[in-house]
Amino acid sequence: MNNAVTARAHTNIALIKYWGKADPKLIIPQNSSLSLTLDPFYTDTTVQFDAALTQDQIKIDGQVLNQTAGQRVRDFLDLVRQRAGITAFAQVNSYNHVPTAAGLASSASGFAALAAAASKAAGLTLDQPALSRLARRGSGSATRSIYGGFVEWQKGHNDLDSQAVPFQETIDFDIQMIAILLDPRPKKVASRAGMAQVVATSPYYTAWPPSAEKDLIAMKAAILKKDLNLIGQLAEANAMKMHATTLSATPPFTYFEPETLAAIEIVQSLRNNGVSCYYTMDAGPNVKVICSAKETPAILTRLRQHFPADHLLVAKPGPGIAYL
Ligand code: PMV
CATH class of the missing domain: 3.30.70.890 (GHMP kinase, C-terminal domain)
Structure with missing residues (x-):
């Protein structure tokens, strides 16, 4: 359980937008959406749970997040801990390979990478649909960053069926x-x-x-x-x-x-x-x-x-x- 796990997730841009929540807590959207995952913009996140820590330590691009900015990440880690049945705090190091000024949906790649790294580091074995549902709890658009190419987020009705599915992972035309x-x-x-x-x-x-x-x-x-x-x-x-x-x-x-x-x-x-x-x-x-x-x-x-x-x-x- 003390193993450090690193995951990479790419950002995505919606061609059909997600806009509006039916359930703000579970992040169930009002409409389904469809995006294109992009190659050059991604987040690498390393997570390690460690019983010796007295609180979560979260760094983004080498900067420690303060209490307020880190709350969303901490809430997400609580969800992972609860599912894995563990209590240890975590060390999170995240690097955005997105130009800082880009405004290019770093919450999508950020929460997708965090979902993958944190769940595995906590000892959970999640398949891609389950990872997509977990990433959704961090940020709606992160649901789609689990897959490459064209990705559909099927809105569903609840925590168990609101998830992304790959629509066309390998694109064989020029876009x-x-x-x-x-x-x-x-x-x-x-x-x-x-x-x-x-x-x-x-x-x-x-x-x-x-x-x-x-x-x-x-x-x-x-x-x-x-x-x-x-x-x-x-x-x-x-x-x-x-x-x-x-x-x-x-x-x-x-x-x-x-x-x-x-x-x-x-x-x-x-x-x-x-x-x-x-x-x-x-x-x-x-x-x-x-x-x-x-x-x-x-x-x-x-x-x-x-x-x-x-x-x-x-x-x-x-x-x-x-x-x-
Ligand atoms: O994932 P959020 O909460 O940052 O919302 C994303 C909303 C849009 O980027 C405007 C549309 C979308 O589908 O990505």
């Missing part, structure tokens, strides 16, 4: 993303708080779950057809429907910043000039461009006229969880 990093500051409204506010107050929210479920069916068909344009159109429209719910919340808020609109305009103008590319955004101002590797050089050339080259990160599809 990737360019992440445009716009703002290094922490999000103004965390996804957890943002979606809760929307569910509680937006009169438009009731339209979201059925619309997202329809988008999901269409997205799965588009992936099977390897139709990049349709995938892009559906992802873009789905993301904007999600963002529309924030403007209609009370009080209203938005994740858009002026540079977000600048990025969107460039994507639209590239498209008007025959380059196939589409945008999506999560609970932050950064824009991710969905495109083919073939057209990436032309897209980067245009984006570099407006954004610094080191703010443009190209990401191919990536793999699922691995033990190192």
Whole structure:
């Protein structure tokens, strides 16, 4: 039980977004979602339970987390301890291989890696569906980071059936993303708080779950057809429907910043000039461009006229969880 276990999980970006919880404690979503796991952005986490420790010691990128910031991780470790029937505290060392300023869903890779490393270090033997369900308790999007490629999170109804399933782990057509990093500051409204506010107050929210479920069916068909344009159109429209719910919340808020609109305009103008590319955004101002590797050089050339080259990160599809 004293063994240190290290796991690597890659982040994922949703093409059909998860937005709103049916059960905030268990993190059961209001709608199913579908994502693409990305290769260059991942988290490596090492966990060791040690009876000699008097409290959990949690470090991210070499920095000790203070009591408040570490509470989510501690709560997650409590869940693992409870399931494994142990009481020892843990040493957790986590390294994010995601540019710190990226706002690229590090909670997805973070909690997926923590679920894998902590459960194994605690002596539990969990298969991938069970790991996916455990990761979900840390952060909804982490549910999907257990698998590579295109991944569906089936919303389910309870702790035992709300989990991700691989939709297409090995992708045999040309699709990737360019992440445009716009703002290094922490999000103004965390996804957890943002979606809760929307569910509680937006009169438009009731339209979201059925619309997202329809988008999901269409997205799965588009992936099977390897139709990049349709995938892009559906992802873009789905993301904007999600963002529309924030403007209609009370009080209203938005994740858009002026540079977000600048990025969107460039994507639209590239498209008007025959380059196939589409945008999506999560609970932050950064824009991710969905495109083919073939057209990436032309897209980067245009984006570099407006954004610094080191703010443009190209990401191919990536793999699922691995033990190192
Ligand atoms: O996993 P969370 O609680 O950070 O929520 C993620 C929500 C979105 O990124 C906006 C959408 C998604 O499906 O990843």
